[in-house]
Amino acid sequence: MSDLKRTPLFDLHVAAGARMVPFAGYELPVQYAAGVMKEHLHTREAAGLFDVSHMGQVLLIPKSGRIEDAQAALETLVPVSILGLGEGRQRYALFTNDGGGILDDLMVANRGDHLLLVVNAACKADDIAHLQTHLSDICEIRPISDRALLAIQGPKADVALSTLVPGAADMRFMDATALDWHGVEVWVSRSGYTGEDGYEVSVPEGIAAKFAEALLALDMVKPIGLGARDSLRLEAGLCLYGSDIDTNTTPVEAALEWAIQKVRRRGGDREGGFPGADRILRELEEGAPRRRVGLLPEGRAPMRVGTELFAEDRSVGGITSGAYGPSIERPVSMGYVTAEHAENGTKLDGEVRGKRMPVTVAGMPFRPSNYKR
Amino acid sequence: MKYTEDHEWLRVDGDVVVVGITEHASTQLGDVVFIELPEAETQVTKGDDVVVIESVKAASDISAPVDGEIVEVNDALADTPGKVNEDPTGDAWFFKMKVEDMSQLDDLMDEDAYNELIG
Numbered sequence: 001m002s003d004l005k006r007t008p009l010f011d012l013h014v015a016a017g018a019r020m021v022p023f024a025g026y027e028l029p030v031q032y033a034a035g036v037m038k039e040h041l042h043t044r045e046a047a048g049l050f051d052v053s054h055m056g057q058v059l060l061i062p063k064s065g066r067i068e069d070a071q072a073a074l075e076t077l078v079p080v081s082i083l084g085l086g087e088g089r090q091r092y093a094l095f096t097n098d099g100g101g102i103l104d105d106l107m108v109a110n111r112g113d114h115l116l117l118v119v120n121a122a123c124k125a126d127d128i129a130h131l132q133t134h135l136s137d138i139c140e141i142r143p144i145s146d147r148a149l150l151a152i153q154g155p156k157a158d159v160a161l162s163t164l165v166p167g168a169a170d171m172r173f174m175d176a177t178a179l180d181w182h183g184v185e186v187w188v189s190r191s192g193y194t195g196e197d198g199y200e201v202s203v204p205e206g207i208a209a210k211f212a213e214a215l216l217a218l219d220m221v222k223p224i225g226l227g228a229r230d231s232l233r234l235e236a237g238l239c240l241y242g243s244d245i246d247t248n249t250t251p252v253e254a255a256l257e258w259a260i261q262k263v264r265r266r267g268g269d270r271e272g273g274f275p276g277a278d279r280i281l282r283e284l285e286e287g288a289p290r291r292r293v294g295l296l297p298e299g300r301a302p303m304r305v306g307t308e309l310f311a312e313d314r315s316v317g318g319i320t321s322g323a324y325g326p327s328i329e330r331p332v333s334m335g336y337v338t339a340e341h342a343e344n345g346t347k348l349d350g351e352v353r354g355k356r357m358p359v360t361v362a363g364m365p366f367r368p369s370n371y372k373r
Numbered sequence: 374m375k376y377t378e379d380h381e382w383l384r385v386d387g388d389v390v391v392v393g394i395t396e397h398a399s400t401q402l403g404d405v406v407f408i409e410l411p412e413a414e415t416q417v418t419k420g421d422d423v424v425v426i427e428s429v430k431a432a433s434d435i436s437a438p439v440d441g442e443i444v445e446v447n448d449a450l451a452d453t454p455g456k457v458n459e460d461p462t463g464d465a466w467f468f469k470m471k472v473e474d475m476s477q478l479d480d481l482m483d484e485d486a487y488n489e490l491i492g
Binding site: 030031035036037227231300301302304323324326331353 | 403404406407409425427429430431432451454
């Protein structure tokens, strides 16, 4: 694993008994001694600490000094209202390509005089190049390479993080702000990737291990690996870039139209003006030929990525993510099916090891989210 | 006990051989969430995939360690797959085989050789 990068928490993971695996060019913990199931359930019951330092943090700083210029510039790359994003607020966004496909999904925070973008690890080099190509006249694009990113997730995340940075308790879902920890500025957003209340915290790499240790010193906080991160986000119905969404899926096919505000749609004040707008705006009105849906297999056998889906004997789609859901105590999947089979309750078959097994289209999230709105 | 390179254990019990997976294998697999067992009274050849075991991480096939007939399967595991993590060498046996040629077991590893394999 010599070519792999390490995060500032590498030693802490190893000391905590993690099994390290290569992931998006980094050596990251897939699980600790407790195992995926216990880590998943602990996050839903108390608070889990995740090292997501592999993700890309990028500042978009308007050369004019006016935040609106950076906001308007970013709107040329995403079908999302960035000008409508107030100071101290964060929003989910998508980089699209000219065909309407998704280049990456990301978080955008308005930090007053600039924007902070958090992008997927596997896409970050391409995302930065994409920003440079299209926005460098208007913005300085500054990748942040000296900060770790931690996520603290679960019903006790607010109590845990507030012990270190009391201001965290006053934040609402999708608030983003800078708070002080012993004279060090930490960037906190109330968000995450588990369906639970929680935070993502960007901290300078030099104090990252100390910050993590201070959280882990609390009884309610345990370290959580990539394995549980995946089953938690799957139960929450959240997409994994590269599996559930990619350049071949559009936002409407991916059932992500909630991320496209009215102002960017047909008839809106800032209609279109992003890559792939023709197709995406049309699909917003007419629907897409296929849809991402939740899928609940009958029985106990998980239906994993690659499982083909059938209606009668006709192939109608396939599964893009699937695993056992420890909190709902049954296997759970998501995938794409033709529009006519996308209705909740539709009975399909998934082919597992050559056998057709029943599976039902179901609404997502598979369990209610616990965001602090 | 005898062991295969696929991390199965075999225990001779009267005229049948009991088969399961080792503690090492169950730890490597992680939490087991699903097991598909063969039908009893199935003739199998060494290397045939006979059991599917799914953990929180992935699906794995377990193959027949020797030639013979599967005479009994541990149906209780279908409802309690987590037993494979709790008691892999006891309660969580997979199936029992009638083995035609018991000398096939001589080719398998003993405990020392297996411990060396898993380091």
